[in-house]
Amino acid sequence: MIPGISIYELLTVTSILFFIGLYGFITRKNLISILISVELILNASVINFVVINKYLFPDMLQGVVFSLFIIAVAAAETALAVSIIIGLYRQISSVEVKDVETMKH
Amino acid sequence: MERVIFYTLALIMIVFAIASVTSRKMLRSVIYLLFVLCGIAGIYFLIDYNFLAAIQLTVYAGGIIVLIIFSVLLVHHIEMELEIAKTSKQILTAVTCLIGLGVFLTTIFSHDFNVVENSMTTTTTEIGTKLLSYGEGGFILPFEVISVLLLAAMIGAIIIAKGKKLTDKKTI
Numbered sequence: 001m002i003p004g005i006s007i008y009e010l011l012t013v014t015s016i017l018f019f020i021g022l023y024g025f026i027t028r029k030n031l032i033s034i035l036i037s038v039e040l041i042l043n044a045s046v047i048n049f050v051v052i053n054k055y056l057f058p059d060m061l062q063g064v065v066f067s068l069f070i071i072a073v074a075a076a077e078t079a080l081a082v083s084i085i086i087g088l089y090r091q092i093s094s095v096e097v098k099d100v101e102t103m104k105h
Numbered sequence: 106m107e108r109v110i111f112y113t114l115a116l117i118m119i120v121f122a123i124a125s126v127t128s129r130k131m132l133r134s135v136i137y138l139l140f141v142l143c144g145i146a147g148i149y150f151l152i153d154y155n156f157l158a159a160i161q162l163t164v165y166a167g168g169i170i171v172l173i174i175f176s177v178l179l180v181h182h183i184e185m186e187l188e189i190a191k192t193s194k195q196i197l198t199a200v201t202c203l204i205g206l207g208v209f210l211t212t213i214f215s216h217d218f219n220v221v222e223n224s225m226t227t228t229t230t231e232i233g234t235k236l237l238s239y240g241e242g243g244f245i246l247p248f249e250v251i252s253v254l255l256l257a258a259m260i261g262a263i264i265i266a267k268g269k270k271l272t273d274k275k276t277i
Contacts, residue, residue, distance in 0.1 A: 024126030
């Protein structure tokens with residue numbers, strides 16, 4: 001644990017990061033910006049796993065292992081999303097959310 | 106000392122996160138995200154998980170940011186400005202997010218955590234043994250599943266990105 005820093009301060013910081021990500025996720029109109037916001041949300045949750053593991057159960061490793069898995073899934077998700085965005089740009093020359101509705105046909 | 110470092114990191118992270126979701130220039134918002142990720146790696150260093158900090162720096166700052174920058178450069182002109190949501194929608198979303206944050210913080214601060222005072226360091230050896238152990242509480246099955254998932258994501262990304270050419274070849 002960090003000397004002099006309580007768990008409340010760390011959890012406050014991660015909550016603020018999570019809601020900034022949520023705000024970006026709702027207001028941005030662009031697929032890549034939405035991807036950036038999702039990265040922020042995932043990172044906030046990873047810090048939560050690590051902090052709770054370190055402060056409440058320091059002799060266990062579950063939080064660290066799960067954060068490794070979250071990072072791996074985030075990497076896979078980003079790779080797939082980027083390839084989908086590039087394929088979409090080839091088809092409709094745009095990455096705006098409002099133009100993507102042609103995908104549903 | 107740690108207090109100063111932590112508050113500096115927290116301030117940097119929050120300011121750059123806000124800049125990243127509000128900047129209208131695509132490439133700048135990616136670079137702001139890079140600063141946020143480096144700040145998170147700093148938090149891991151502070152909390153004494155060196156392995157996780159290294160993973161964060163290599164996978165996020167080294168891999169994911171480069172991927173996103175590539176996609177930005179492939180689909181945008183660098184100086185292109187983005188269209189943003191209407192001001193009324195932005196204000197509504199901000200108020201909703203603030204209410205949600207208030208609910209989160211009241212829940213967190215009213216909960217009494219059983220904090221264990223400790224100064225243990227976790228070595229990479231322990232994490233590796235835990236990941237590969239077959240015994241009670243081992244993580245060998247999720248580890249293998251995640252490797253298969255990464256392989257599937259890689260093949261899927263190649264097929265989606267190549268798309269037309271592959272299917273054309275099949276029909277001939």
